[in-house]
Amino acid sequence: MTEDRGLDRAVGWFRQQPNMAERFAIAIRRSFDEVFDGQRTGRYSLDQLSKVEKTYVGTKVEIIVQAEFGLRRGHRMDYLVAGEEVDAKWSMRSGGWMIPMEAVGELCLCITADDAKSTFSVGLVRAQSGRLRSSRNQDKKRRLNDEGMSAMAWLERDGLLAENLLLHLDAERRSAILYYSLSGQGRVNQLFRKVHAQIIQREVVLTVAQQDDGPKRVRDARKHLQPEGILILGHQGNHPRIAEALGLATPAKGSWLASRVTETTRIGPGSIEIEGKNWRLADRSDPVGPGPHSY
Amino acid sequence: MTEDRGLDRAVGWFRQQPNMAERFAIAIRRSFDEVFDGQRTGRYSLDQLSKVEKTYVGTKVEIIVQAEFGLRRGHRMDYLVAGEEVDAKWSMRSGGWMIPMEAVGELCLCITADDAKSTFSVGLVRAQSGRLRSSRNQDKKRRLNDEGMSAMAWLERDGLLAENLLLHLDAERRSAILYYSLSGQGRVNQLFRKVHAQIIQREVVLTVAQQDDGPKRVRDARKHLQPEGILILGHQGNHPRIAEALGLATPAKGSWLASRVTETTRIGPGSIEIEGKNWRLADRSDPVGPGPHSY
Numbered sequence: 090m091t092e093d094r095g096l097d098r099a100v101g102w103f104r105q106q107p108n109m110a111e112r113f114a115i116a117i118r119r120s121f122d123e124v125f126d127g128q129r130t131g132r133y134s135l136d137q138l139s140k141v142e143k144t145y146v147g148t149k150v151e152i153i154v155q156a157e158f159g160l161r162r163g164h165r166m167d168y169l170v171a172g173e174e175v176d177a178k179w180s181m182r183s184g185g186w187m188i189p190m191e192a193v194g195e196l197c198l199c200i201t202a203d204d205a206k207s208t209f210s211v212g213l214v215r216a217q218s219g220r221l222r223s224s225r226n227q228d229k230k231r232r233l234n235d236e237g238m239s240a241m242a243w244l245e246r247d248g249l250l251a252e253n254l255l256l257h258l259d260a261e262r263r264s265a266i267l268y269y270s271l272s273g274q275g276r277v278n279q280l281f282r283k284v285h286a287q288i289i290q291r292e293v294v295l296t297v298a299q300q301d302d303g304p305k306r307v308r309d310a311r312k313h314l315q316p317e318g319i320l321i322l323g324h325q326g327n328h329p330r331i332a333e334a335l336g337l338a339t340p341a342k343g344s345w346l347a348s349r350v351t352e353t354t355r356i357g358p359g360s361i362e363i364e365g366k367n368w369r370l371a372d373r374s375d376p377v378g379p380g381p382h383s384y
Numbered sequence: 385m386t387e388d389r390g391l392d393r394a395v396g397w398f399r400q401q402p403n404m405a406e407r408f409a410i411a412i413r414r415s416f417d418e419v420f421d422g423q424r425t426g427r428y429s430l431d432q433l434s435k436v437e438k439t440y441v442g443t444k445v446e447i448i449v450q451a452e453f454g455l456r457r458g459h460r461m462d463y464l465v466a467g468e469e470v471d472a473k474w475s476m477r478s479g480g481w482m483i484p485m486e487a488v489g490e491l492c493l494c495i496t497a498d499d500a501k502s503t504f505s506v507g508l509v510r511a512q513s514g515r516l517r518s519s520r521n522q523d524k525k526r527r528l529n530d531e532g533m534s535a536m537a538w539l540e541r542d543g544l545l546a547e548n549l550l551l552h553l554d555a556e557r558r559s560a561i562l563y564y565s566l567s568g569q570g571r572v573n574q575l576f577r578k579v580h581a582q583i584i585q586r587e588v589v590l591t592v593a594q595q596d597d598g599p600k601r602v603r604d605a606r607k608h609l610q611p612e613g614i615l616i617l618g619h620q621g622n623h624p625r626i627a628e629a630l631g632l633a634t635p636a637k638g639s640w641l642a643s644r645v646t647e648t649t650r651i652g653p654g655s656i657e658i659e660g661k662n663w664r665l666a667d668r669s670d671p672v673g674p675g676p677h678s679y
Contacts, residue, residue, distance in 0.1 A: 126447055148434060152424050153424065
């Protein structure tokens with residue numbers, strides 16, 4: 090095996106970055122979400138994108154990774170990493186990166202992710218000619234061959250990508266939420282009616298609402314769902330304390346969590362007093378009844 | 385001339401929309417700004433985009449126009465407008481719209497804009513075969529011929545697109561502002577040092593700062609530029625009153641305006657009292673001196 094100091098320097102630089110893997114994950118999640126443009130289009134899946142948009146995902150990943158790691162533009166390639174020219178390459182699947190003529194012999198930062206499996210991988214490889222397949226596409230780009238894939242210095246392999254909530258919902262709940270003849274508010278109500286005990290990010294609310302003011306729609310959903318005993322907890326006021334008492338995850342700013350509660354006489358762990366009454370999480374056998382008004 | 389009721393219905397629908405032209409202008413401005421992604425890339429010009437991004441501008445225009453006018457997706461074409469199938473077509477220049485096979489005979493919403501001239505145009509035309517050139521590009525798309533261009537029902541022609549401030553600055557001031565070795569704060573200081581008496585949008589500050597927190601950078605610039613007598617006015621507190629007294633435009637929320645002031649003994653129109661001193665706009669002949677600290 091031959092030495093490649095440039096590769097070592099670039100790999101070393103990335104490995105020294107605090108929370109490197111998490112930051113790649115954030116960059117990829119954001120890239121997908123920005124190209125979905127859920128607030129305007131209601132889309133939540135790569136399958137819903139046009140061909141142009143699928144290509145543009147790679148551009149967005151390149152831009153966001155550069156900004157996230159504060160990289161300078163390269164002279165020949167996309168980035169300068171520890172003084173080394175590095176080209177950013179995106180593909181929807183591992184090994185699918187297309188290396189153009191001008192990147193042959195250069196360091197390539199190969200990025201891929203699978204939104205269905207909620208995983209992503211990032212590696213660095215020097216795209217020497219011997220590591221590329223002989224077949225070319227119409228743009229004369231070539232994929233890595235087995236030797237190229239073996240030479241990949243993985244920075245992260247099958248790391249955790251933040252889950253795409255709408256993509257992972259069962260089809261029944263998803264269509265109950267995204268039902269087109271509902272208003273934006275109606276869809277947000279459905280979201281918090283159907284998805285419980287699970288953190289819901291602002292991006293999901295915007296995609297469901299297809300409106301600017303997600304937080305306002307959430308506040309209104311709180312009123313609409315009170316008769317059904319559904320609490321919608323955010324990060325503010327008593328909410329973290331309520332979430333903790335009920336044994337639920339605590340939403341960070343810009344995220345929410347819904348759950349159905351019912352009155353209980355048992356005071357103690359798993360229950361919380363709100364408006365002078367005692368509440369616990371409801372289960373399927375509990376009849377539907379009103380929840381607290383203000384919390 | 386043959387009747388085209390579908391065209392009339394679609395044209396009529398758009399013409400009935402409140403502030404129709406302004407909303408197209410906003411949609412186009414936003415499309416450019418979102419694809420520039422100035423906050424992450426520092427870019428401000430279509431010339432700085434890659435080929436993929438230039439193509440994607442058309443997708444973004446299609447998406448934002450749909451959201452802006454609350455249009456439903458068509459079955460065959462992009463939109464349903466007053467029940468008519470309408471395809472959205474973007475081109476960087478008037479007449480450049482490429483009509484694909486599947487849109488021949490259909491209504492096309494043809495959109496173009498010139499960021500250098502700060503103009504945009506939108507028209508509707510039925511892309512009948514006889515209105516298309518015979519030559520095709522590699523994707524078998526055809527442009528409108530003279531008859532097609534004559535048949536265009538213009539909704540707006542050379543309407544006003546919000547000015548792209550950085551694009552329109554003289555090269556000297558622009559490079560003084562975007563000088564790469566300055567920090568983000570340093571570049572924002574330069575922006576308010578070099579651009580006076582002109583509304584500066586949040587988007588411009590973000591592009592110059594290449595950081596999240598534009599407003600914070602503006603607040604800090606206020607302190608940094610106080611010794612040079614430069615005021616930076618926003619929409620809050622006394623600022624509108626100060627702007628008015630000095631004869632300047634009043635910035636709306638998310639925009640700012642800078643100007644250099646100097647002490648004056650003359651009280652009256654064109655002057656304003658701040659911190660017990662009287663101030664007027666400085667001109668080139670006024671020596672550089674400190675401005676008010678808090679306003």
